[in-house]
Amino acid sequence: MTDYEAVTTFLGQWGPFQQRVFFLLSLSIIPNGFSGLSIVFLADTPSHRCLVPASANLTAAWRNSSIPLEEESRGGAFAPSKCSRYKLDVIQSFSERGLLPGIDVNLSDVQQEGCLDGWEYDRSMYISTIVSEWDLVCDDKWKNPLTSSLFFCGVLTGSFISGQLSDRFGRKIVLFATMVVQTLFTLIQVFSPSWAVFCAMFFIVGLGQISNYVAAFVLGTEILNPPVREVFSTVGVCVFFGVGYMLLPLLAFLIRDWRMLLLALSMPGFLGVPLWWFIPESPRWLLSQGRVEEAEAILRDAAKKNKVQAPQVIFSAVQKDLQSEKREAHNICDLLRSRNIRWVSVTLWLVWNILTIAYFALSLNTSNLHGSAYFNCFLSAVIELPAYALSWLLFRCCPRRLSLFSTLCLGGLVLLLIQLIPENLISLAIALEMIAKFSVTAAFAIVYAYSAELYPTVLRNTAVGACSMASRLGSISAPYFIYLRSYSVSLPYILIGSLTALSGLLSLLLPESFGMPLPDTIAHMQEFPGCCKKRPYRLTQTTGEEERATENKISLAVS
Known part of the structure; x- marks a missing residue:
């Protein structure tokens, strides 16, 4: 060609x-x-924590303490848990009795539960993402x-x-x-x-x-x-x-x-x-x-x-x-x-x-x-x-x-x-x-x-x-x-x-193509190192018979 x-x-x-x-x-x-x-x-994924419904009868102190603190993966700092909260009925009873978290009640002794009412997401960066819309967090x-x-x-x-x-x-x-x-x-x-x-x-x-x-x-x-x-x-x-x-x-x-x-x-x-x-x-x-x-x-x-x-x-x-x-x-x-x-x-x-x-x-x-x-x-x-x-x-x-x-x-x-x-x-x-x-x-x-x-x-x-x-x-x-x-x-x-x-x-194992024209047929491809050597394809005019002969030789060698 x-x-x-x-x-x-x-x-x-x-x-x-x-x-x-x-x-x-x-x-x-x-x-x-x-x-x-x-x-x-x-x-x-925006910052999130378990939702504490507004209908929960909690004092401000217990609402602020309703999420347990967990150690982050690095730095040793503590942050509110993303996937758990203290059992709502338990802390409601403490709140109704006038007890204070961390003073009258040791929070480490309070049982925890999952985010049964969903999650509360930080909206300062995103109005919504697919994570916040379909709750693709925790489990x-x-x-x-x-x-x-x-x-x-x-x-x-x-x-x-x-x-x-x-x-x-x-x-x-x-x-x-x-x-x-x-x-x-x-x-x-x-x-x-x-x-x-x-x-x-x-x-x-x-x-x-x-x-x-x-x-x-x-x-x-x-x-x-x-x-x-x-x-x-x-x-x-x-x-x-x-x-x-x-x-x-x-x-x-x-x-x-x-x-x-x-x-x-x-x-x-x-x-x-x-x-x-x-x-x-x-x-x-x-x-x-x-x-x-x-x-x-x-x-x-x-x-x-x-x-x-x-x-x-x-x-x-x-x-x-x-x-x-x-x-x-x-x-x-x-x-x-x-x-x-x-x-x-x-x-x-x-x-x-x-x-x-x-x-x-x-x-x-x-x-x-x-x-x-x-x-x-x-x-x-x-x-x-x-x-x-x-x-x-x-x-x-x-x-x-x-x-x-x-x-x-x-x-x-x-x-x-x-x-x-x-x-x-x-x-x-x-x-x-x-x-x-x-x-x-x-x-x-x-x-x-x-x-x-x-x-x-x-x-x-x-x-x-x-x-x-x-x-x-x-x-x-x-x-x-x-x-x-x-x-x-x-x-x-x-x-x-x-x-x-x-x-x-x-x-480094690939053949070099720098300075070579684009090959038109499989026979024109540069050789992979280790394969049988052949003359590189260059800008010359090749008749159809020569091209087919080259392809036939390769086919015979493969077979």
Whole structure:
């Protein structure tokens, strides 16, 4: 097949067509910054204690002493219990007899009971969250991390099906279909009558969220030429995701009720629908499906927008190949079929999985840090912008493996250092956590673009979707890494830091793609270290017979 990038050089690098594709696809990513991390505020747990009903006949002294004090997990300080109170009928009898708590009655001898009348929540920070509305505390506190995990289960499902649908039916239709799914079900969530319904809707939102992100990412990667592609894949989509992430704490600060906050977050999604008429389908994908005329029509329209002259026949060699060979349908099983692509896939899945644990655990942990949850979340979002800039510089100038290795190991080592910081140096601990978030974010931007470079056009969307799908095991478990804080504050940092440093070492096993064109077929992929060597795929013109001969040799070697 004639090399796509060599054929399309007549378009130039940064004309009006490329600018439109770059910015419109990036704009479509902004709602993903909302839905992916909105749970930080939707499911935050306000300070709470057992409700003592106003109808209880208690004096002021006994009402103030009706909640037992418990030692907190660290620091040795005592705070009112969140899940128990003194037996109401007992202290009512003491109150009626005029006895005083702690003077006439030893409170340690008074029996305790659960929060039989519900809970009283601190409303100074939130008017309501799903925790305060459905009492997801005490015996039901396990539902809180499960809410986030069910969202990521939806992301897992979306990663599994959307990549194959996109490779089968096209990048554009999957992008806009899943954008509509995400927006509509976010809106439906506003009217959830129960926690179970909220979680069911959140699952579908997660399904749409990852699907349109991956489709937009791959569509831009395939349309744009190499220099612009590097900026788009490491800075473009990531910065616009970060913009959505930064707007989240600002909206949450202004809107303290979770239903109204969700309603506000669903509105920008409707603005993406008109983009259908301005974003084209991927010519690379159309060519892989044998739809040469449609691919040429898009490129001729692009040439007109860029005010350049398109060749009379753009894909003549492609047409000859398509007439002489039967196009083979590919699916997710092809990621494991041959030795080379299998090792690339397994290694990438492990790296993505661990990286996702670190990214989402650090993002979801912002509400547990000292100080304002709104400011900490905003700081966590702002720190991503220089991280994306760094990822672009590394991606532009440095080998892919070195870039991924350095950012992952830096993040892992910083997380391991946090546990050594004295408790009184809170600012230093937060600064180190933000440095770790900076490193992990840069690694996330790099691994997305790196993965798209390693896989061929015929499998690219399926492969990136499969990597995203594998990583969702990490995002599903990330809320439970934060849950380990209830046993030890240092335990999450030790586990996440060790795993992140390990993933950095794993990344060194991957093949290098720096300076290589995007592969179009499985035969064009770079070799995994340890596999049989072959000549790297370079910018040359290869006939259909040569390409098929190479693929046949690999098939014979595998069999």
